[in-house]
Amino acid sequence: MTSGTAELFWFKSSYSGSQGDDCVEIAIAERAVHVRDSKDVARPAFAVGHEGWGRFVRFASER
Template sequence: MSGTTDLDWFKSSYSSAQGDSCIEVAVTEQVVHVRDSKDVSRPAFAVGREGWDRFVRYVAGE
């Protein structure tokens, strides 16, 4: 995915200091980009904001 290197990526505050098993996200107006924090050279993927919101609510048990 081109253009993802200029995004502000962040990990959850729940991530361990070792950085294992983490993803990073970068939020834009239209989409949320997701990548593997252990290998940022791999392609990221993007999901629409509505889909991301539904995913987060599902994981939170709402």
């Protein structure tokens, strides 16, 4: 699910700093959430289904 990511709207979390530190960007599409390294956008992104993304966010927010 990494093809066709150029037309996606990518954004970083509001918790990300403006210093260009280690961050990821996400793009929410109809069938998946795409994730990429914000410092190296030429590298391939990966995608995860909405259900899997929701489980990850719930897990991370509990920490």
